[in-house]
Amino acid sequence: MSKKRxxxxxxxxxxxxxxxxxxxxxxxxxxxxxxxSIKPENELYGPVVTYFPKHSTFTAYVKLFTxxxxxxSIINSxxxxxxxxxxxxxxxxxxxxxxxRYDFKGRKFLMIMFLTNNMFPTVLLLIPLYTIMRxxxxxxxxxxxxxxxxxxxxxxxxxxxxxxxxxxxxxxxxAALIDGANRFQAFIKIIFPIxxxxxxxxxxxxxxxxxxxxxxAVMFTNVDNRTIPVxxxxxxxxxxxxxxxxxxxxxITIIPVCFMFFFAQKKLVEGLTAGAEKG
Amino acid sequence: MQRKKFNLAPYLLxxxxxxxxxxxxxxxxxxxxxxxxxxxxxxxPSSIGFIGLENFTNIFHDPLFWDAFVRTLIWVGAGVxxxxxxxxxxxILLNQDFKGRGVVRxxxxxxxxxxGVLIGLMWRWIYDGNYGVLNDILLKLHLIDEKIPFLxxxxxAFPSVIVTIIWQGIPFFALMLLAGLxxxxxxxxxxxDVDGASKIQKLxxxxxxxxxxxxxxTLLLRIIWVANSVDLIFNMxxxxxxxxxQTLSIYIFNKGSVLNMGYASAMSLILTLLLSIVAIPYLxxxxxxxxx
Numbered sequence: 001m002s003k004k005r006x007x008x009x010x011x012x013x014x015x016x017x018x019x020x021x022x023x024x025x026x027x028x029x030x031x032x033x034x035x036x037s038i039k040p041e042n043e044l045y046g047p048v049v050t051y052f053p054k055h056s057t058f059t060a061y062v063k064l065f066t067x068x069x070x071x072x073s074i075i076n077s078x079x080x081x082x083x084x085x086x087x088x089x090x091x092x093x094x095x096x097x098x099x100x101r102y103d104f105k106g107r108k109f110l111m112i113m114f115l116t117n118n119m120f121p122t123v124l125l126l127i128p129l130y131t132i133m134r135x136x137x138x139x140x141x142x143x144x145x146x147x148x149x150x151x152x153x154x155x156x157x158x159x160x161x162x163x164x165x166x167x168x169x170x171x172x173x174x175a176a177l178i179d180g181a182n183r184f185q186a187f188i189k190i191i192f193p194i195x196x197x198x199x200x201x202x203x204x205x206x207x208x209x210x211x212x213x214x215x216x217a218v219m220f221t222n223v224d225n226r227t228i229p230v231x232x233x234x235x236x237x238x239x240x241x242x243x244x245x246x247x248x249x250x251x252i253t254i255i256p257v258c259f260m261f262f263f264a265q266k267k268l269v270e271g272l273t274a275g276a277e278k279g
Numbered sequence: 280m281q282r283k284k285f286n287l288a289p290y291l292l293x294x295x296x297x298x299x300x301x302x303x304x305x306x307x308x309x310x311x312x313x314x315x316x317x318x319x320x321x322x323x324p325s326s327i328g329f330i331g332l333e334n335f336t337n338i339f340h341d342p343l344f345w346d347a348f349v350r351t352l353i354w355v356g357a358g359v360x361x362x363x364x365x366x367x368x369x370x371i372l373l374n375q376d377f378k379g380r381g382v383v384r385x386x387x388x389x390x391x392x393x394x395g396v397l398i399g400l401m402w403r404w405i406y407d408g409n410y411g412v413l414n415d416i417l418l419k420l421h422l423i424d425e426k427i428p429f430l431x432x433x434x435x436a437f438p439s440v441i442v443t444i445i446w447q448g449i450p451f452f453a454l455m456l457l458a459g460l461x462x463x464x465x466x467x468x469x470x471x472d473v474d475g476a477s478k479i480q481k482l483x484x485x486x487x488x489x490x491x492x493x494x495x496x497t498l499l500l501r502i503i504w505v506a507n508s509v510d511l512i513f514n515m516x517x518x519x520x521x522x523x524x525q526t527l528s529i530y531i532f533n534k535g536s537v538l539n540m541g542y543a544s545a546m547s548l549i550l551t552l553l554l555s556i557v558a559i560p561y562l563x564x565x566x567x568x569x570x571x
Contacts, residue, residue: 011377015372015375015377016377018368018372019369019372019377019383022365022368022369022372022387022449023383023386023387025446026387026389026390026446026449026450027386027387027389029398029401029402029405029446030389030401032401032404032405032412033397033401033404036404044410045409045410049410049412049415051412087299090295091295091296091299092296094292094293094295094296095292095293095295095296095297097292098288098289098290098292098293099293102286102288102289102292104286104289104290107289110293110297112562113300114296114300115562116558116562117300117304118500118503119503119551119554119555119558120304120308120551121506121507121528121531121547121550121551121554122507122509122528123507123509123528123531123532123535123543123547123550124307124308124311124544124547124548124550124551125303125304125307125308125311126532126535126547127311127314127531127535127540127543127544127547128306128307128308128310128311128314128540128544129303129307130535130540131310131314131319131321131540132306132307132310147299147302147303148303150299150300150303151300151303151304151307154296154299154300155300158296183288208392211394212392212393212394212395212396213394214394214395214396214509214510214513214514215509215510215513215532219535219536228394229394229395229396229397229510230396232394232396232397232400233396233400233514236400241400241403241404243404243410246400246404247401247404250393250397250400250401253394253397254389254392254393254394254397257392258389258392258393261388261391261392262385262388265388265391265454269454269455269457269458270458272455272496272500273455273458273459273493273496
């Protein structure tokens, strides 16, 4: 009995307490963001800080859509993130399949080259891309952002998908090939169905990074086609920050992507750590 | 994989990705290299021209560059270091058996899926000198006597942004390392228990060596991401006050924003070289690994 109590105390000290503190640190900012978004203005900038709103209101959410045309930014973000996801997934899957299933001259060189691309700083590409897109006349179009985002989504997706594909044994398709199917049929019938969860996870990750990206977006968009991160920043005006609107916009922004991410994260982490422990 | 006669298929499959990457990465990098040798200021397009190494010599004599350089080392060192430490602790905790583990695991990753802009702005509100909740908490705990304008004064701005980047990176480390921990064979621990090893001994002689490669990949990715991060600092302080939070990425971004592209390109090439020092061991390792 007393031994049980000691292990329980130990568990509280070594597991629950540190866990509680870490989670408090990680989650409090979100609680605070939400609370800020539903506080009326006089409470927000009042003399006392309230930890739970005395009066709650959703006017900030309404104002965001009626006065600031937030829905337009949501649509812009969706178009860019969705296009980036589709383009990146298709070309990366083809390349990853090639790396995983064929042996060819230059394979290693190309793989290392794609991997190296992951290392390039955003700011290195930002500046030349800006001048190139300006002279091509595609600056301030969704295409400019989609192209800019493929600079990091394609190398990253090839890396991930190659890991997933390498985990699938070659013998899977070989049986189909012996039965007279060609490589394409073998891929569609056998590999693709198994690969769907990995493709979804990769797609969610691409969508999320494109949805959240700011550095390219602030340089490559104008008022008409700005994405959510840029729109959020624009709520900081000359007269100070409209914190209620900003936090309301923030809450709306993170809900869809975090929801998707919850389901994809396990598979994603699997892909990121694939092969890491083989060496 | 048997080698047969020349097969075009693998090249065709790689070509779309390759074409895009050449267009959006290689041509721009070549352009950046060219611009770095030019006086390329878009505000004065008539004076654009080749100036040799002048940008680089100017950078060398630019005290703001050296400040930003040192600050980047601190930013990455302290930022990634503490992310790793707290992420590892969280991973070990999440690897224990307790009620509600699934829920805790799921919500703990929210910072990972939150846009950098929002993180920056959220924390800017928390740190606010007038209405900020952090000041209120510290006052109530009697840790401070008067409100601190965390992001508005030089002495506190940089530590404050570092705390924010640490906060952002904990979930990534926690989930990656947790995946590694779950792959460690229980038999190793059981054998150590028989030998009477302590928890700390087990951590350093079993856990860490077993997940060495995961630690390596995770650290590398994170170092590169943190070094490149612009959105977070930019939305908290824009590099100020008085440049006290200006890292290299922020300095380059600020130079690019005022359209001084030549100078910004030259600095971004230097940043790339610095990052490649970190990345090359990893790439060499991968290169060897590909000898399957």
